Amino acid sequence: MRRAQDGDAAAWRELLGELSRRLSVFFARRLGPAHAADIEDLVQETLLAIHRRRVTYDAAQPFTAWAHAVARYKLIDFWRRRRIRVHVPLETFEDSLWAPPDGSAEARLDLERVLGHLPERQQRLIRDVKIEGLSLAEAGARAGMTEGAAKVSLHRAMAALTARMREREDG
Amino acid sequence: MKTDDLIESLVADLAPVRPGAVRLGIAATAAAGGAVALALVFVWLGLRPDLAEAAGGMMFWMKAGYAVVLAAAGFWCAERLARPAGSPRPGLTLAIAALAFVLLLGLGRMAMAPPADRMAMWLGGSWRRCPIYILTLSAPTLALALLAVRRFAPTRLRMAGAAAGLFAGGVAAAIYGLHCTETSMAFLATWYSLGMALSAAVGALVGPWALRWR
Numbered sequence: 001m002r003r004a005q006d007g008d009a010a011a012w013r014e015l016l017g018e019l020s021r022r023l024s025v026f027f028a029r030r031l032g033p034a035h036a037a038d039i040e041d042l043v044q045e046t047l048l049a050i051h052r053r054r055v056t057y058d059a060a061q062p063f064t065a066w067a068h069a070v071a072r073y074k075l076i077d078f079w080r081r082r083r084i085r086v087h088v089p090l091e092t093f094e095d096s097l098w099a100p101p102d103g104s105a106e107a108r109l110d111l112e113r114v115l116g117h118l119p120e121r122q123q124r125l126i127r128d129v130k131i132e133g134l135s136l137a138e139a140g141a142r143a144g145m146t147e148g149a150a151k152v153s154l155h156r157a158m159a160a161l162t163a164r165m166r167e168r169e170d171g
Numbered sequence: 172m173k174t175d176d177l178i179e180s181l182v183a184d185l186a187p188v189r190p191g192a193v194r195l196g197i198a199a200t201a202a203a204g205g206a207v208a209l210a211l212v213f214v215w216l217g218l219r220p221d222l223a224e225a226a227g228g229m230m231f232w233m234k235a236g237y238a239v240v241l242a243a244a245g246f247w248c249a250e251r252l253a254r255p256a257g258s259p260r261p262g263l264t265l266a267i268a269a270l271a272f273v274l275l276l277g278l279g280r281m282a283m284a285p286p287a288d289r290m291a292m293w294l295g296g297s298w299r300r301c302p303i304y305i306l307t308l309s310a311p312t313l314a315l316a317l318l319a320v321r322r323f324a325p326t327r328l329r330m331a332g333a334a335a336g337l338f339a340g341g342v343a344a345a346i347y348g349l350h351c352t353e354t355s356m357a358f359l360a361t362w363y364s365l366g367m368a369l370s371a372a373v374g375a376l377v378g379p380w381a382l383r384w385r
Contacts, residue, residue: 007187016178044177045385051181055188058256069255074324077385116187138303 001063005054007095023047023071038078045073061109062110114164122157129154183184195248195252196319201342204312208346215385216350219315225352240269242341242369248334249316253323257339266337270364278358295353298362304350305375309336309343311378313361313374317381332378333371340370 004012023043031039049070059064115123121143129140129150139148190196212218225231247262260343279287295301327329344363353359 004185005188009182009183009185012185013178013182016181017175020174020178040174044172044174047174047177047181051184053255055192056253056255056324061254061256065256066254068328070324073255073324077383159311 001057003053005057005059011065018052019067022104026071027075032113040075042078046071049074049081105157114161118157118160118163122153122160124159125154126157130158178243187346193220193323194250196322197249197253197316197338200312200315200319200366201242201246201338202316203275204315204339207245207311208308208343209349212346212350216304216347218349219352221352228354230354230356230359231348233356234351234353234363236343236344236351237273237359237363238344238348238367238372240341242345244269245334245336245338245341245371246352248337249320249331251324252327252331252334253320255324261329262334268383270360273356273360279356280356292355293357293361295355295358296364297351297353298354298358301347301351301353301358301370302366305340305347305363306369307343308347309339309367309370309373313370317377321382321384324384328379329375330378330381331382333375335378336371336374337367337372339374340367342358343367343370355360 001011001015004015010039018042023046024039027039027042028036031042033090050067053070065082115126118126124143125139128134128142129136134142136150138153139154140147142151145153183227219225219264242263244266247265248259249262251257251259251262281292313336315334320335322330345366347363347366353362
């Protein structure tokens with residue numbers, strides 16, 4: 001993104017391509033089969049907005065959060081224009097598009113950066129439980145602790161991670 | 172149009188962005204809106220007659236300083252909220268800290284004053300007019316700031332509107348100090364704050380409508 005803001009066309013093409021794939025998935029999940037025909041429109045509108053308003057991206061912030069907020073704005077705008085009110089709880093967004101199953105580039109980069117600030121043991125726990133999906137007992141056994149200890153440690157790690165993320169957003 | 176074609180046309184359109192464009196775009200509205208407010212003070216409200224003398228005093232600068240700090244806090248919030256996923260928290264913290272500071276000073280002065288004088292300290296001679304004048308003077312800056320923020324990409328419109336309102340209110344209050352002759356800390360803490368809060372409230376009220384972009 002930073003390269004694109006400086007005018008690097010190849011980087012921009014690559015990023016927009018990647019985004020359009022992710023956005024399709026994101027909107028498809030949100031819209032459901034009834035509005036499948038609108039997915040491409042929304043993807044294009046979002047790409048256009050991201051392009052025209054790219055000046056509002058601040059290099060100190062996570063790129064995924066920025067792009068995600070644009071996509072969400074476009075989605076809400078879409079519902080509003082159709083005068084459909086759906087209740088969209090914030091939490092459902094957290095794990096949707098930006099922690100993609102293939103763990104690909106941008107989100108991963110953001111995650112790696114914040115994870116890097118935690119003690120190694122906590123990093124391992126988060127990776128094992130939250131990313132690879134092991135149970136607390138399994139992850140605990142790997143790290144050589146009881147399930148209870150793993151639970152407490154994971155909880156602390158997540159709290160530290162959240163605090164760190166929040167700090168970055170404020171930055 | 173196919174998405175791939177769209178991407179190609181966007182790539183062809185790519186030009187480097189000017190860093191600081193968001194900050195500059197919003198700050199410029201203070202200059203333009205502030206100039207209009209200044210003109211209003213000159214032709215409508217009038218400068219305070221003892222301006223030269225008052226400018227040597229502490230309270231004149233206290234009022235100006237408080238207003239400028241709140242304008243800066245509003246600017247900070249607005250600059251963040253003009254961006255998707257931007258957080259207003261640091262700006263908000265500054266605003267609350269400044270408010271707490273003048274409230275404490277105001278309360279302190281009130282507590283030290285003889286009880287009979289307290290009402291006069293608090294209400295001064297212009298408590299009814301002060302917040303309304305500040306709100307009025309904030310209108311040009313608020314309108315311009317909303318237009319500026321809308322050109323960027325706010326995604327929390329009500330909050331972004333409130334931030335623009337606080338910013339405009341701060342600018343207006345700083346200029347209103349050229350007319351206002353009040354000298355008490357309690358007056359500043361209450362009525363100036365109320366004027367700026369009204370401006371923020373107007374911003375919050377119109378934000379979802381005025382800031383919607385496509």
